[in-house]
Amino acid sequence: MDLVHSTIDRYLDDLARPNDAVLREMAARAVERGFPYVGPQVGRLLFTLARAITARRVLELGSGFGYSAYWFCQAVGPEGEVVLTESSQQRADEATAFLERGGFAGRTRILVGNALELVESLQRRFDIVFNDIDKQDYPRALEPSLAVLRPGGLFISDNMLWFGKVLEESPEEASTRGVRELTRMLYASNRLETSLIPMRDGVTVSNYRP
Numbered sequence: 001m002d003l004v005h006s007t008i009d010r011y012l013d014d015l016a017r018p019n020d021a022v023l024r025e026m027a028a029r030a031v032e033r034g035f036p037y038v039g040p041q042v043g044r045l046l047f048t049l050a051r052a053i054t055a056r057r058v059l060e061l062g063s064g065f066g067y068s069a070y071w072f073c074q075a076v077g078p079e080g081e082v083v084l085t086e087s088s089q090q091r092a093d094e095a096t097a098f099l100e101r102g103g104f105a106g107r108t109r110i111l112v113g114n115a116l117e118l119v120e121s122l123q124r125r126f127d128i129v130f131n132d133i134d135k136q137d138y139p140r141a142l143e144p145s146l147a148v149l150r151p152g153g154l155f156i157s158d159n160m161l162w163f164g165k166v167l168e169e170s171p172e173e174a175s176t177r178g179v180r181e182l183t184r185m186l187y188a189s190n191r192l193e194t195s196l197i198p199m200r201d202g203v204t205v206s207n208y209r210p
Helices: 006-016 021-033 039-052 067-076 089-101 115-119 135-148 162-167 174-188
Strands: 057-061 081-086 108-112 126-131 149-158 192-197 203-208
Touching: 006 039, 021 039, 021 067, 021 089, 039 067, 039 126, 039 149, 039 203, 057 067, 057 115, 057 135, 067 081, 067 089, 067 126, 081 089, 081 115, 089 108, 115 135, 126 135, 135 149, 135 174, 149 174, 162 174, 174 192, 174 203
Parallel strands: 057 081, 057 126, 081 108, 126 149
Antiparallel strands: 149 203, 192 203
């Protein structure tokens, strides 16, 4: 399902497309491989949200080869830190190379393994937690994320419209059920103020008010 008319989507992509050569190369690699990535529209949104709350520490649950982290690195500044989690050592190595080329080696840390296990080992608080793990595991990401998110911080999740599959009344696909359940949890929580932005494949932005 086209969530946004294709002509409008191309228009928005053209507006959001960065001049940064490394980001353009990362996008081309994702398209070539058919690898999911947030794209320039959501990338620019992440950058804007991080800047808006003066974020200095960002945690990503599921980082791929670093496209969204690259946007966050630009936002947090030289004193900030972006912690990436990625299950694949190969993609983690690719992320390291891209981020170093962008000049961000000093503001990133990459942890390899299961994101939900890795987050439990982290002690410091984050201004933003960006959730982009396997969709069937989305409901399991909420509580560990809030445990490391500072009051007033943002819990952001990608693919929250899941190609329109969230409209299915009784979805058979585990990933669709995971997205729907996390959406229900976010809107039901009295600790979160949530909005779902119908940009690209849907992005939820939840402000944490414990």
